[in-house]
Amino acid sequence: MARPQTDIEAGRQELLDICEQLVRQRGGVDLSMTELAAAAGMSPANLYRFFENKEALMEAAAGRWFAPKIAIMEEVVAADLPSREKMFQFFVRRFVRMRDEFHEDPDMFKSYLELGNEHFEVVKGYVDLGDHYLSELVVQAMDEGYLPDLSIDDAVSLINQMVVTYCNPEALIYLDHKLSEEKLGMIIDAIFIGLGRKFDAKPSSGKPHIKIVT
Amino acid sequence: MARPQTDIEAGRQELLDICEQLVRQRGGVDLSMTELAAAAGMSPANLYRFFENKEALMEAAAGRWFAPKIAIMEEVVAADLPSREKMFQFFVRRFVRMRDEFHEDPDMFKSYLELGNEHFEVVKGYVDLGDHYLSELVVQAMDEGYLPDLSIDDAVSLINQMVVTYCNPEALIYLDHKLSEEKLGMIIDAIFIGLGRKFDAKPSSGKPHIKIVT
Numbered sequence: 001m002a003r004p005q006t007d008i009e010a011g012r013q014e015l016l017d018i019c020e021q022l023v024r025q026r027g028g029v030d031l032s033m034t035e036l037a038a039a040a041g042m043s044p045a046n047l048y049r050f051f052e053n054k055e056a057l058m059e060a061a062a063g064r065w066f067a068p069k070i071a072i073m074e075e076v077v078a079a080d081l082p083s084r085e086k087m088f089q090f091f092v093r094r095f096v097r098m099r100d101e102f103h104e105d106p107d108m109f110k111s112y113l114e115l116g117n118e119h120f121e122v123v124k125g126y127v128d129l130g131d132h133y134l135s136e137l138v139v140q141a142m143d144e145g146y147l148p149d150l151s152i153d154d155a156v157s158l159i160n161q162m163v164v165t166y167c168n169p170e171a172l173i174y175l176d177h178k179l180s181e182e183k184l185g186m187i188i189d190a191i192f193i194g195l196g197r198k199f200d201a202k203p204s205s206g207k208p209h210i211k212i213v214t
Numbered sequence: 215m216a217r218p219q220t221d222i223e224a225g226r227q228e229l230l231d232i233c234e235q236l237v238r239q240r241g242g243v244d245l246s247m248t249e250l251a252a253a254a255g256m257s258p259a260n261l262y263r264f265f266e267n268k269e270a271l272m273e274a275a276a277g278r279w280f281a282p283k284i285a286i287m288e289e290v291v292a293a294d295l296p297s298r299e300k301m302f303q304f305f306v307r308r309f310v311r312m313r314d315e316f317h318e319d320p321d322m323f324k325s326y327l328e329l330g331n332e333h334f335e336v337v338k339g340y341v342d343l344g345d346h347y348l349s350e351l352v353v354q355a356m357d358e359g360y361l362p363d364l365s366i367d368d369a370v371s372l373i374n375q376m377v378v379t380y381c382n383p384e385a386l387i388y389l390d391h392k393l394s395e396e397k398l399g400m401i402i403d404a405i406f407i408g409l410g411r412k413f414d415a416k417p418s419s420g421k422p423h424i425k426i427v428t
Contacts, residue, residue: 084413157392162376162401178371186409187376194408195400199298 011050015040016064019057024108028115033057058119065112066126069094073133083141087159088188090137092181095166099179102172113169130167131156141192150196158195162187225264229254230278233271238322242329247271272333279326280340283308287347297355301373302402304351306395309380313393316386327383344381345370355406364410372409376401 018040022031033054037047051057076090102109116123138155141147147155165171166184232254236245247268251261265271290304316323330337352369355361361369379385380398 154397158397158400158404161379161389161392161397162404165375165378175375178375183368183372183375186372189411189413190372190376190404190408192408192413193411194404194406197403197407199403199406 008050012060015047015050015057016060019061020108023111023115024105027107028111028113029118031115055119055122058115059122061115062119062122062126068097070126070129072097073130077133077136083137083144083146084188084192087137087141087191088185090134091163091166091188092184095179095184096181098169099172099176102169102176106173109169110173113173116169131160134159146192147196155196159191162191162195222264226274229261229264229271230274233275234322237325237329238319241321242325242327243332245329269333269336272329273336275329276333276336276340282311284340284343286311287344291347291350297351297358297360298402298406301351301355301405302399304348305377305380305402306398309393309398310395312383313386313390316383316390320387323383324387327387330383345374348373360406361410369410373405376405376409 015036019031019036022036022039033047033051034044036057037044040047051060072093073090076086076093079086079089081089135152135156138147138152138159142150142152142155150158160167163184165175165179166187171179229250233245233250236250236253247261247265248258250271251258254261265274286307287304290300290307293300293303295303349366349370352361352366352373356364356366356369364372374381377398379389379393380401386393
């Protein structure tokens with residue numbers, strides 16, 4: 001008897017659509033279950049049949065926002081590509097998608113950020129999942145001879161720090177015009193060429209390099 | 215007759231002290247001239263003798279916050295050091311100072327961030343000054359053979375993106391435990407070893423590197 005479960009699921013999806021419209025109209029701050037119930041033309045008691053509390057609603061809304069990003073990460077991690085290319089795809093595809101969402105509806109994008117800031121514990125799970133996939137890419141990169149002399153955790157942390165403006169949706173609002181796929185590619189290259197290597201290694205430009213010790 | 219000017223300047227410094235106490239007590243949001251005048255035990259009309267409007271007050275408060283950071287930048291840029299060491303000092307000394315301020319009084323630090331977000335045009339001047347000094351370091355680095363095939367503007371933009379978590383005071387609030395002088399040093403090394411270089415350059419680890427083309 002899957003029917004009732006399916007009805008609940010369909011109802012949840014419809015309510016998430018309404019929730020999205022509501023966020024679009026009035027922003028994401030302090031959205032209440034009562035408000036959503038009113039917008040859906042149902043009683044609060046009825047709404048609680050679909051989402052047992054606001055956290056469950058927020059989790060479902062975040063799940064919908066993150067689903068395509070998780071799909072990208074899974075696809076890239078499973079791909080048969082060298083680690084540098086995977087690392088680039090891992091970040092650039094999510095960045096481009098996020099930027100599209102931002103350009104399509106900047107206010108909606110900001111409202112979702114507000115929602116995310118208010119319910120960071122929901123976002124946290126997805127951030128951790130991203131770190132998990134990134135650590136798989138780091139292991140492959142290390143197998144291919146990159147990121148020497150680093151622990152996996154340190155490599156994940158350093159890479160996250162170096163590409164943060166391409167991952168943090170907030171950065172799009174302030175830095176959009178300074179962000180590009182090309183620059184992200186150059187950062188990834190610098191990570192693969194230089195991260196974890198001793199600086200006194202001769203730069204590979206062919207130009208003479210005189211190290212001045214003071 | 216420098217006397218009146220000096221008195222005005224002394225009065226401004228005293229009022230900035232009071233302003234700082236006020237921010238410490240009640241946060242930085244929507245601080246008004248009336249409130250500051252009351253805290254200083256003077257009439258608003260009198261306060262306007264020292265600061266002609268709130269922007270002038272905010273500019274002076276920001277000036278005080280940024281002064282030691284500007285001193286660091288000027289000292290580092292003028293130093294007789296190789297570019298890699300300068301670049302590291304340029305970022306690490308300001309980072310350590312900012313982190314000390316944060317640890318000493320986290321609430322005060324957050325209040326100043328609020329103030330800065332409310333008056334971003336005041337902050338903008340200092341950000342631009344930082345870019346100006348950074349571009350001097352970039353030119354020196356290029357002279358020494360680093361950052362090949364990049365324009366100065368692109369190099370400045372890329373470096374800012376790669377070290378943003380060590381410059382943006384906001385990052386301290388969320389990432390403090392993940393930030394360290396050592397990691398910043400590794401990022402700077404990766405910039406000097408790898409940024410602007412072609413990825414197909416052989417990594418300098420000495421390990422064999424097999425490039426898998428798919």
